[in-house]
Amino acid sequence: MRIDELDTPAVLVDLDLVEANLRRWQAYCDEHGIANRPHIKTHKLPQLARMQVEAGAVGVTCQKLGEVEAMLDGGIRDILLPYNILGARKLERLRALHRRARLSVAADSEVSIRGLSEAMAGEPEPLTVMVECDTGLHRCGVQTPQEALALAQLIDRLPGLLFAGLMTYPTSLPETPAFFDETRALCARSGLAVSRTTGGGTPMMWRAHEAHGIDEHRVGTYIYNDRMTVRAGVATFDDCALSVLATVVSKPTAHWCVLDGGSKTFAMDTYGLDGHGYLPAYPEARLTKLSEEHGVLETDGLERTPQLGERLRVIPNHVCVISNLHNQVYALRGDEILEVWPIQSRGAVQ
Amino acid sequence: MRIDELDTPAVLVDLDLVEANLRRWQAYCDEHGIANRPHIKTHKLPQLARMQVEAGAVGVTCQKLGEVEAMLDGGIRDILLPYNILGARKLERLRALHRRARLSVAADSEVSIRGLSEAMAGEPEPLTVMVECDTGLHRCGVQTPQEALALAQLIDRLPGLLFAGLMTYPTSLPETPAFFDETRALCARSGLAVSRTTGGGTPMMWRAHEAHGIDEHRVGTYIYNDRMTVRAGVATFDDCALSVLATVVSKPTAHWCVLDGGSKTFAMDTYGLDGHGYLPAYPEARLTKLSEEHGVLETDGLERTPQLGERLRVIPNHVCVISNLHNQVYALRGDEILEVWPIQSRGAVQ
Numbered sequence: 091m092r093i094d095e096l097d098t099p100a101v102l103v104d105l106d107l108v109e110a111n112l113r114r115w116q117a118y119c120d121e122h123g124i125a126n127r128p129h130i131k132t133h134k135l136p137q138l139a140r141m142q143v144e145a146g147a148v149g150v151t152c153q154k155l156g157e158v159e160a161m162l163d164g165g166i167r168d169i170l171l172p173y174n175i176l177g178a179r180k181l182e183r184l185r186a187l188h189r190r191a192r193l194s195v196a197a198d199s200e201v202s203i204r205g206l207s208e209a210m211a212g213e214p215e216p217l218t219v220m221v222e223c224d225t226g227l228h229r230c231g232v233q234t235p236q237e238a239l240a241l242a243q244l245i246d247r248l249p250g251l252l253f254a255g256l257m258t259y260p261t262s263l264p265e266t267p268a269f270f271d272e273t274r275a276l277c278a279r280s281g282l283a284v285s286r287t288t289g290g291g292t293p294m295m296w297r298a299h300e301a302h303g304i305d306e307h308r309v310g311t312y313i314y315n316d317r318m319t320v321r322a323g324v325a326t327f328d329d330c331a332l333s334v335l336a337t338v339v340s341k342p343t344a345h346w347c348v349l350d351g352g353s354k355t356f357a358m359d360t361y362g363l364d365g366h367g368y369l370p371a372y373p374e375a376r377l378t379k380l381s382e383e384h385g386v387l388e389t390d391g392l393e394r395t396p397q398l399g400e401r402l403r404v405i406p407n408h409v410c411v412i413s414n415l416h417n418q419v420y421a422l423r424g425d426e427i428l429e430v431w432p433i434q435s436r437g438a439v440q
Numbered sequence: 441m442r443i444d445e446l447d448t449p450a451v452l453v454d455l456d457l458v459e460a461n462l463r464r465w466q467a468y469c470d471e472h473g474i475a476n477r478p479h480i481k482t483h484k485l486p487q488l489a490r491m492q493v494e495a496g497a498v499g500v501t502c503q504k505l506g507e508v509e510a511m512l513d514g515g516i517r518d519i520l521l522p523y524n525i526l527g528a529r530k531l532e533r534l535r536a537l538h539r540r541a542r543l544s545v546a547a548d549s550e551v552s553i554r555g556l557s558e559a560m561a562g563e564p565e566p567l568t569v570m571v572e573c574d575t576g577l578h579r580c581g582v583q584t585p586q587e588a589l590a591l592a593q594l595i596d597r598l599p600g601l602l603f604a605g606l607m608t609y610p611t612s613l614p615e616t617p618a619f620f621d622e623t624r625a626l627c628a629r630s631g632l633a634v635s636r637t638t639g640g641g642t643p644m645m646w647r648a649h650e651a652h653g654i655d656e657h658r659v660g661t662y663i664y665n666d667r668m669t670v671r672a673g674v675a676t677f678d679d680c681a682l683s684v685l686a687t688v689v690s691k692p693t694a695h696w697c698v699l700d701g702g703s704k705t706f707a708m709d710t711y712g713l714d715g716h717g718y719l720p721a722y723p724e725a726r727l728t729k730l731s732e733e734h735g736v737l738e739t740d741g742l743e744r745t746p747q748l749g750e751r752l753r754v755i756p757n758h759v760c761v762i763s764n765l766h767n768q769v770y771a772l773r774g775d776e777i778l779e780v781w782p783i784q785s786r787g788a789v790q
Contacts (some may be wrong), residue, residue, distance in 0.1 A: 097529045097790045119561050131732055153733045171731070174689040176700075179447045198690055201748045229734055230690040230698050240652045284497075331669065340526040340548055340572075342579040348528075348580050354764045355789045363673070380762055382481055383503045383789070384579055398551045399526055410732055414704045417787040436787070437767040439705045439733070440447045 091427040093420075098337045099351040100354035100403060101412060105428065106333035108138065108313055109145075115295065116146040116311050120300035127151050127288065129169055129310035134435045135419070136164020138313060141335045149192070151308045153292075155183050156292040156438025162191050170288065170308075172196040172222065172257050174230065180440075181209035184217075186279070193217035196257040198231050203244050203251070210250030218244045220257040220286065223273065225266040227259060227295040235273040242273075242282050255284045259308070260291025261301050270303055314409040315370050318361055328369060332412065332419075333403040333440070336385070341398045349377070349385040349402065355379060355412040356404065372396060377404065441777040443770075448751060449701040451762060451769040457681035458488065458663055459495075465645065465662050467631045471714040474530050477501050477638065479521055482760045484785045485769070486514020488663060499542070500773070501640075501658045505533050506788025511719035512541050512785065520638065520658075522546040522572065522607050524580065530790070531559035533731065534567075544568035546607040548581050553594050569595045570607040570636065573623065575616040577609060585623040592623075592632050605634045609658070610641025619706030620653055637729035643672040664759040668711055677720060682762065682769075683753040684717070684768040686735070691748045699727070699735040699752065706730060707753065707761040717754035722746060727754065 094103070119126040128142045129151040129168045139150050139161055149168025152158045158169055162408040170412035174197050175184050183306055187193055188210065197203045197219055210217045221241045224231030232238045238256065245253040256270050266289055274284045290302055290308030298307040311318065315325040334355060340348035356366045358380060366385065372392065389395040396402060406412050413419075421429045452752045467660040469476040478492045479501040489500050489511055499518025502508045508519055524547050525534050537561065539542055547553045547569055549572035560567045574581030582588045588606065595603040606620050616639055624634045640653055640658030648657040653747065661668065664682035665675040684705060686776070706716045710731060716735065717727045739745040746752060756762050763769075764786055769778040 095529075097527070101787045176687060176689050177447070179445075198692060199748055202674075202689075223691055228696070229729070229731065229736055231692055233692055314668065337526060339526050339552075342548060342574055342578075342583055343580055346578070348691075351789060352789075353707075353709060354759055358704075358761075359703060360708075360711075377668050379579070381579065386579055398549055411703055411708075414732075415787060416789065439701060439766065 092429065093422065093425045096335060096427065099333050099355045100335045101416045102333050102335055102403065103314070103419045103421050104331045105421055105423050107329060108137065108141070111313055111329060111331060112142060112145045114310065116310070118296065119307065120146065125306035126299055128305050128313065129153070129290070129308050130157060130161060132310035132413060134160065134413045134433050135431050136161055136434060137431055139164060139166050142313070143338050146158050151279055154438050155180060155187065156440055157435045158187050158191070158193070160185060160435035160438065168192045169348065170194050172220070172259065172420050174198060174202040176202060176205055185209050185213065186417065188213065188217050194254060196220045196221060196222040197241070198222040200241070200244060201278055202246065203405045207248035207250050216250055216252040218252050220254050220255045220288065221245070223256055223258045223269055225258045229336055230423055231258060235269060237275055238273040239276040239280060242277055243280060246282055250369060253282060255286035255288070257288045259289070261289030261294060261304060261307070263294070263297065263300055267304065273305070276356065292319055292324060295324055305316060307437060309329065310410060315421055316409040317405060317407045318365055321363065327405060329370065330405045332409050333405050334412065336402055338396045338398055338400045338402065344395065345390045346386050346388050347386055347396055347398070350383070352380040352382045352384045354382050356385060356406050357415060359406065359408045359411055363405060367406050369402050371402055380398045441663065443685065443772065443775045443777065446685060446770060446777065448685050449705045450685045451766045452683050452753065453664070453769045453771050455771055455773050457679060458491070461663055461665065461679060461681060462492060462495045463658065465655045469644065469657065474648055475656035477656050477658050478663065479489055479503070479640070479658050480507060480511060482660035482763060484510065484763045484783050485781050486511055486784060487781055489514060489516050492663070498656070504788050505530060505537065506650060506790055507785045508537050508541070508543070508547065510785035510788065512537060515535055520544050520569070524548060524552040526552060526555055530761045531555055535559050535563065538563065538567050542745065544570060544604060546570045546572040547591070548572040549743065550591070550594060552593060554597065557598035557600050563600055566602040568602050568604045570638065571595070573606055573608045573619055575608045579658045581608060584625055585619060588623040589626040592627055593630060593698050596632055605633060605636035605777060606636070607638045608643065609639070611639030611644060611648065611654060611657070613644070613650055617651050617653050621733045624653070642669055642674060645674055660760060664761040667713055667755060667757045671713065677755060680755045682759050683755050684762065686752055686754055688746045688748055688750045688752065694745065695740045696736050696738050696749070697746055699737055700733070702730040702732045702734045704732050704765060706735060706756050707758065707765060709758045709761055711757060713757050717756050719752050719754055721752055727770055
């Protein structure tokens, strides 16, 4: 099947660009001795997770149990879940997954850690737990190295758990290495080894080697790239492997036309960007207004404007939410669709 | 099953409130002789569409062919699709659906209308087509009554099609009645009857009777309500039938805590509202920052703050996109879950 035969809107994934993106980042990680543990929330596809591992990733990162389940079913065995898992039902699912995988989780409170221990106490293998540290984002994570030490000691003491190290998101310079160094020193004085440290974030990915003392880096968006990574200066539009194919369904005036996708296709995330996507064929056109199933493309001042029925590729602001909106992606090389991949853990919010 | 047994995040739909919302709007429509044709994009559930029709709706509105397919499969027979359907694959699907339902569509260009005619020319029953008019939104729709007349004449002339009337979104006062009146007069002079007119929009729903000469009103959000309809003054938080149940998974400081849902649970749509949801149990808490799977709830200045592990209901900004993010809703009365409904046409962007 070829692109022209696809109904729209359709999510296209260019495998040549995916492979180039994977290779470039893996080469950088190899050069600097950084463990690469990509975040699959960006694509939610076991097919691409396997490509990442085959390219040299040590394993993957998932954000929800549903994603872990999909990746395990897809043959991935080493998974970090940097998320506080709370509540009886989730802990039961976690225990089942722990039996099937090399799983590690993160936690930032005594409540979380005690819950993990109660769930894991009877298991033959302990669950690997990292302490989540807030090194600047002000989301989850302990606020001080002293608190990190206290939780590390708790993990070390409680049955069913193995203290592994420290986790943060995103890595920031110089805050994260400073926080981790101080925690490492405190742990050492208490006889606890910090055997693993993990940071992440796409905007600073090519500076990950400057973050001394952080073994592992987690990036998600790098596999596809989008307007955000281009703005961050870590990729160009030529590196954008995912685009949404849309059709011009209305052209009521010379000033704008309307695409057959809106907030349910492109999502409303702007992150301070102007508009909701970039159109390589019309770089000056502005996708300014999304309703649920319509996208208004302003074409004022353009020499050439799209025609009614014309099919256009749109590079979205943020690819990670695109993978959560669509039922499948079309994997292609050139204009040839090679495979249709259902997005396994789309909507896996639990 | 009871609410406390649900894993989170989970979408809860309170059937008592749904029924009250349906009754109130239907009573208004009946009182004013307005045909009620609710938009199912809000819920995407045949179960609720059937409740709407049983309560007195003349049929439903869908925005995409995938939604029409789900509603037809769910037993709904009278469907308006106010969307330009373009391209061979979509027209083929439309023809198949036309054979199964009392289907009407809208179009705003000669290209669209000629495509519809070519697809329908051999059918025993003509397809009912309405002309979409732009009465202020500047999205789709012809710009003048003269253009509307020209398209009405084209529909009337081409094989396979039946001209029915005029469609717009949203109804605005006094622009829409003025546009429709002028078009109706032009059509009459050309011997064409405008036998059906349809407008819509939730913010002006209780003023629909002021829009003289518009037979039918389409509203979507009214079945659930949300922060947007409350802000528009057409509902109160007590009328909000849909909420998202979330758990506090992190509480790193006294200033904020973190819910287990982010942009993949609540969507990024703000529509000028402050934050991403309203929490009835903590009306002053602000859900300010969403990443994909985390929501930061600012609790600064609150007398009482949520506890780690506490489960909270969140009324979202815009319910229609919630139905597109989640795999299922939990239909309840009181604290009792009566049914789990998979969201049939979630992701039906084509």
